Amino acid sequence: MSFDTALRATEILLALAFLQQCSEHILGSAAARGLFVLRAGLSLLLLFGLYSPWVLLALSLHSIFVLHRFDGPYNGGSDRMGLLILYCLCLARLLPEGLAREAAFGYLGVQVVLSYFISGWVKIVNPDWRSGRALRDVFGFSAYPVSENLRGFATRPWLLWAMAWAVMGFEVVFPLALLHPASLVAALSVAALFHLANACLFGLNRFLWFWIASYPSILWVQGRLMQGI
Amino acid sequence: MKKTVSLILPVLIPSWRFFKAVEPSPRVQWAVGGAEQSQAADWQEYQPRPQTLSIGRMLQRLFWNPAWNDALFVVSCAERIALGRTTHSINEIETRVRRDIHAAGKGGQGGTFKFRLVFVHHDGGQRVEDVVFLSDPASVGDPI
Numbered sequence: 126m127s128f129d130t131a132l133r134a135t136e137i138l139l140a141l142a143f144l145q146q147c148s149e150h151i152l153g154s155a156a157a158r159g160l161f162v163l164r165a166g167l168s169l170l171l172l173f174g175l176y177s178p179w180v181l182l183a184l185s186l187h188s189i190f191v192l193h194r195f196d197g198p199y200n201g202g203s204d205r206m207g208l209l210i211l212y213c214l215c216l217a218r219l220l221p222e223g224l225a226r227e228a229a230f231g232y233l234g235v236q237v238v239l240s241y242f243i244s245g246w247v248k249i250v251n252p253d254w255r256s257g258r259a260l261r262d263v264f265g266f267s268a269y270p271v272s273e274n275l276r277g278f279a280t281r282p283w284l285l286w287a288m289a290w291a292v293m294g295f296e297v298v299f300p301l302a303l304l305h306p307a308s309l310v311a312a313l314s315v316a317a318l319f320h321l322a323n324a325c326l327f328g329l330n331r332f333l334w335f336w337i338a339s340y341p342s343i344l345w346v347q348g349r350l351m352q353g354i
Numbered sequence: 355m356k357k358t359v360s361l362i363l364p365v366l367i368p369s370w371r372f373f374k375a376v377e378p379s380p381r382v383q384w385a386v387g388g389a390e391q392s393q394a395a396d397w398q399e400y401q402p403r404p405q406t407l408s409i410g411r412m413l414q415r416l417f418w419n420p421a422w423n424d425a426l427f428v429v430s431c432a433e434r435i436a437l438g439r440t441t442h443s444i445n446e447i448e449t450r451v452r453r454d455i456h457a458a459g460k461g462g463q464g465g466t467f468k469f470r471l472v473f474v475h476h477d478g479g480q481r482v483e484d485v486v487f488l489s490d491p492a493s494v495g496d497p498i
Contacts, residue, residue, distance in 0.1 A: 145417060153420025156427070192361040196434070196442040199427050202372060208365045236368065243370040251375060262376035266474045266481065268429045271415075271422065272407040325412040328422040 131345035132217055132230065133174070138338035139210050140172035145334055157194050163187060181215040203331035209236060210339055234346030237339045238300050241316065245296020254293060257286030269327040309347050313340050378475035380432035384451045386460050386467045386494060397470065400454055401425045424450065432471045435487050448492050455494055466491035
């Protein structure tokens with residue numbers, strides 16, 4: 126994937142993720158509706174590729190007001206990933222052509238790899254995760270299961286033990302997927318399915334859209350690394 | 355400026371430590387009225403989850419999930435209150451609880467309400483609930 130194609134693909138996916146987020150604020154929860162009307166307008170310009178560098182800069186400045194409005198991210202990790210994509214795109218469009226632009230966009234790709242590896246690592250060193258106990262607690266009493274019936278999973282320890290190891294195993298070996306384009310595509314497909322499952326079981330829908338929006342960066346990073354070898 | 359830096363820095367250098375450990379989980383409960391609200395039965399859960407959710411509804415929520423995302427923000431606010439970051443989070447929760455009270459048809463007679471944060475965890479296989487915060491009375495006010 127060329128640098129320009131990856132940048133444009135990321136812009137389109139980020140704009141769509143922002144529009145999904147904005148629609149929920151404007152038509153649903155009414156939390157800071159005015160701020161999200163502005164973000165929606167800017168996201169439409171980004172979607173159609175109009176004035177991209179300046180739109181990205183405006184979205185970046187606007188994001189500071191949103192962070193202040195909610196005293197931090199509204200939706201934790203998904204908001205943070207959305208803004209990381211935004212800031213990296215903004216730098217990649219505004220910096221002079223050359224290594225600095227590539228470094229800004231490459232940083233996003235590196236962070237995507239770390240997002241899987243670190244979250245797998247912190248789990249695998251925790252005895253509660255290795256025994257399956259942590260995932261039992263997630264289903265048993267955490268605020269995340271979307272229905273009471275899903276709490277029944279907490280009574281199936283062997284299933285949760287297998288699920289916990291599948292998640293941890295996938296996350297910690299994710300960096301190895303960079304060794305070949307086909308393995309990276311396969312790993313990103315599995316990762317997207319993982320986010321889909323989290324969206325269905327725990328209602329974390331925004332994670333799915335923002336992480337998918339970050340995938341062109343890692344596809345480009347992988348190609349760039351292969352070029353260099 | 356310092357505040358802005360503290361908000362942006364975790365975005366630029368994320369920790370990615372999702373579910374490192376499963377901490378006690380907050381529930382927001384509210385009660386309308388005066389002294390009788392100390393009775394357990396008077397406390398209503400904020401935005402209780404449904405008993406079941408069909409696969410179709412789960413898939414639809416991939417695209418449209420505002421109530422759940424707002425409830426997750428309330429969970430974040432509850433965790434911030436437990437960490438001592440209170441004023442903003444208390445206001446955010448009060449606004450939403452007030453809306454919940456009117457939606458439940460309990461705002462008609464005016465008066466005041468309180469909310470409390472109950473943190474749930476397991477200890478030796480037993481479910482334990484700790485009340486870690488009780489708000490001051492706030493006006494039920496008008497529907498928003």
